[in-house]
Amino acid sequence: MKQGIPLKSGIIYGPVRSRRLGRSLGLNVSPVSYKLCSFNCVYCQYGWTDVHTLDTKPYAGDFPTVDDFTSALERILIEQKSEGIDNITFSGNGEPTLHPRFADLVDIAAELKKKYYPAARLGVLTNSSTVIMDKVHSALGRLDFRIMKLDAGNPETFREINRPCPQVDYQEILRYLKSMPNVTLQTMFVDGKFSNIGERQLAAWIERVGEIKPIKAQIYSLHRPAAASLLKEVPAEKLEEIAARTEDAIGVSVEAVVATAPYRPYTSEPGQR
Ligand code: SF4
Numbered sequence: 001m002k003q004g005i006p007l008k009s010g011i012i013y014g015p016v017r018s019r020r021l022g023r024s025l026g027l028n029v030s031p032v033s034y035k036l037c038s039f040n041c042v043y044c045q046y047g048w049t050d051v052h053t054l055d056t057k058p059y060a061g062d063f064p065t066v067d068d069f070t071s072a073l074e075r076i077l078i079e080q081k082s083e084g085i086d087n088i089t090f091s092g093n094g095e096p097t098l099h100p101r102f103a104d105l106v107d108i109a110a111e112l113k114k115k116y117y118p119a120a121r122l123g124v125l126t127n128s129s130t131v132i133m134d135k136v137h138s139a140l141g142r143l144d145f146r147i148m149k150l151d152a153g154n155p156e157t158f159r160e161i162n163r164p165c166p167q168v169d170y171q172e173i174l175r176y177l178k179s180m181p182n183v184t185l186q187t188m189f190v191d192g193k194f195s196n197i198g199e200r201q202l203a204a205w206i207e208r209v210g211e212i213k214p215i216k217a218q219i220y221s222l223h224r225p226a227a228a229s230l231l232k233e234v235p236a237e238k239l240e241e242i243a244a245r246t247e248d249a250i251g252v253s254v255e256a257v258v259a260t261a262p263y264r265p266y267t268s269e270p271g272q273r
Contacts (some may be wrong), residue, residue, distance in 0.1 A: 004047030004225055007032055011064050011072040015080060021087050025076065026093025027109065029069060031062040037094035037131040040163035041151075042194045043231060045224035046093060054129060054167040056098050063099050066092040070108050077116040085117045089147075091125040098130065103139035110142065121145055125186070129168045131176035140180065147184045148177060150212070153204025157196050161188075177212045178248045185209060185217040189239065192232030202242065210250035219243060220257040233259075 011207075013026040031051075032034055036059060040049040051059060077085070090096040099105060106122075113122050123145035130136040131148075140146050152158035155170040164170075177183060187205070189197050196205070209217055219242060221234040230247060239256035246254045 003227055003229070005045050007035060007046055012076045013092070015076075015083070015085055022085040023080075023083065024089060025080075025085050026092060027069075027073065027088065027090045027096070027105075029064055029090060029096050029102070029105055030093040031059065032093065033062070035094055036062070036098065037127070038098060038168055039095065039127050040165075041127075041188070041225070042092070042161055042163070042228040043190050043222060043226040045226070048227045049094070052165045054098070054165055056100055058098050060253055065103055066101055066108065069105055070112075073109060073112055074116075077112055077133070079207065085120045088113060088117075088120055088122045089125055090123070095127050095129060096124060097126050097133075097136045097140070102163050103128075103135045106139040106142055109165055123147065125149075126175060127162070128173050129164060131180065132169075132172050137176065137180075146180070146182065147186050148180075148214075149194055150177065150185045150205075150208065151187050152190075153201060153206070153208045156202070157201050160194055160220060161190065161196050174208060174211070183212065183214045185212065185214040187217060187219045189219060189234040189242065190219050190226075190231050191234050192265050193230035194228060197234055197238065197242070202245075206246050206249050209246060209252055214252060215245065216253040216255060218255045218257050221259070223259040 008028045009032055011028055013028060015023045015025045017023050034050040035046050036050045036051040038054045040052055096102065109122055113120050121144040123143050124140065125147045127149045149163050158170045191197055219239055221239060222231060236258040239258060243254035243256045246252060
């Protein structure tokens with residue numbers, strides 16, 4: 001049975017109201033009938049990746065078209081006029097920057113935002129795997145915010161937790177992250193069958209964060225069901241401890257994003273992935 005929550009069924013989701021972010025609108029520009037991603041993270045809320053690739057040309061017909069994206073976004077922005085939108089974020093079913101025309105979508109969303117909600121902020125939640133592509137790199141730079149994934153301080157942990165497709169190179173991602181201004185790093189810490197909170201792994205992660213020098217890092221743990229079984233949520237106290245240790249060591253501000261309640265307990269059932 002496929003683990004995880006169902007994929008989003010359309011281009012727009014939300015807006016949702018959150019205390020931290022205000023009213024946020026999500027943009028899903030990935031296919032809706034299967035999960036396509038350049039990573040296969042053990043903790044992914046959508047379960048295991050169906051199409052694992054950085055090359056999306058063979059799947060181009062499965063992504064939303066530029067016209068459909070434009071009309072869906074304009075429609076919701078008009079509908080929400082009286083309520084207001086604070087943030088518009090590319091995220092969704094897989095890695096949003098893998099859309100073959102991601103750079104055009106960024107420019108269209110920026111125009112529509114300017115027309116309807118000039119005060120709103122336009123950004124992306126990305127797994128960082130595409131920063132090496134010139135067009136994506138420059139489109140990321142045109143956004144108001146970039147929340148970029150870094151779950152591992154070394155290539156071994158990267159392979160274990162994020163399971164990238166073969167074309168993705170950890171050192172290349174690091175090199176580009178270091179060159180990108182105003183990055184917010186986002187890190188998922190997990191424990192159990194797969195873990196990135198061992199002492200050696202944490203020390204390496206802190207070192208990499210110090211090299212990247214993000215404007216801040218957000219760290220969190222499982223809030224949703226995960227692709228792999230036998231994963232354990234990292235307790236809030238441990239996240240707070242990692243945040244304090246990182247701030248002390250390298251002076252980067254770290255926010256521990258703590259779930260109000262663990263989504264599901266650790267299970268020790270045999271025979272699960
Ligand atoms: S990068 Fe995001 S969508 Fe892709 S497998 Fe990891 S958690 Fe899932």
